[in-house]
Amino acid sequence: MDDRMMRAVLFDRFGGPEVLYVGRIPRPEPAPGEVLVRVRAFSINGGELAARSGSLRLFTGRKFPQRVGLDLTGEVAALGAGVTDFAVGDRVWGIVGRTGFGSAAEYVTVRAERLGRVPDGLDLAAAAALPVATTAITALRDKARLRPGERLLVCGAAGGVGNAAVQLGRAYGAEVTALARAANLDFVRTLGAHHAIDHRTVPPRELGLFDVVLDTAGTDLRAFRRLLTPGGRMVTIAFDLARPAASLSYIAASAVHGGGRVRFFSGNPTRALFDDLARQVAEGGLRPVVDRYFSLEETAAAHRALEAGGVRGKYVVRVD
Template sequence: MGVLPINLRNQVGSAAEYVAISPEKISKTPIKIDLIQAAALPGVGATAIIALKYKANLRKGEKLLVRGASGGVGSIAIQIGKMLGAHVTALANEKHLTFLQELGADEVFDYKETSPTDLKKFDVVMDTVGTDLKHYRRLLAKNGRLVTIGFPSFSSFIYILTSTIFGSRRVRTFSANPKNEILKELASYVDSNKVRPVVDSIYRLSDVAKAHHSLETGGGRGKRIINLLDKK
């Protein structure tokens, strides 16, 4: 399993039967799951590990908020957060809240009914949405860290940039481009039953447009998968 690096045109990923990739960008899949489940892991799993363990330095006993918790990254971030010993609060669509509790979330809230002012302070906020960052930054305790994997507007980028210079509550962003050390670490978490992949739906390669439409529509749970083995 692996993640294709972003190319010079800022494009990432593929939908193909074969790709050429550097050996340092791949690793063996976990032993305890099949290839379909493994396909749901590398991008989102590596992102969650890098964000929480290496960027935010999440520690045991700290309070973590995962925003967009039902998506691919969010569903893994909940599990990584619990593995690291944090108290995890999940913010997502109401229809996914019970499932997020099953993943290990200590508290769950419907994002449509819950504004930032309704929430308490957190040591770390893991944001997968990229909007209203200043409102969620205000939820950070002293020396808190907000890690976001998306900033859809130029103003969001400027806000992130200035927050790294001023104040004790920092906003951090990054683009996960993991090498095999992170992928091996992720595989070990799966094989030790600390993390499990979350698959929303599975499509054939001929239905790739439907998969993209589903992704753009939003509201899913985990990852959409293209099954190259199903050629019916």
């Protein structure tokens, strides 16, 4: 077999999970400042579902084939010029970039500053559930400045970012209320939620008031913003893909109209944040939660499962 080639998940047109296939493409070489990673696992994220369907075509373009995979765990296979803080064989986790994809492959090149070391003793496949937790750290600690004793509402608490936010909220000393499907209420309680509420049966107006609201869906921003206490903070990591212009306009307008600005950001972690993630794991404030493992050839099935809803933690794809 030609070791200059590798397997990767590709798609040649926008559409449902069925457009994904495993093809063979040239193995990349690390440019200066980059690291070549032998990928062991990656997780399935909502952003790549949107990219695959075509909802993000303004950002991804229309040139095919396109690739999927945002985060990864693996081992350093080669170093680009100028990279001195990693060695071949180091166990790493990371993210390929804010708008880039491509970790659904046997190898991927990543800027060195977008990688961190996986804590000793943590299985690489399970660890693939955690890079997205850097988004929860940024949202709660840096954007919302969550303080001990404050009331935190996590919308979408059973998902990838949501389950990490519940764990971190508890670790930060907040009183955590988790919104999830009825079938996942016991699950979010095991993560540390003080209160678990079925979002399908309890409307937002009946939830009470919160110092911090973290929204992972972006589809009902107005309703959740109304739940903020005076001085409350709301952070969203998503906008309504069905009405993107209206949703983004509302987020922007919230900074100047009414009480409580909606803070929106897209996770783009660097080394320091991955170091923070490793510390949270080492201190016991955060653990990986994997709903189910898939093989590389089952990536389409993993996309289909995430679209169906009901995930508990993360769907992780093992590349081996």
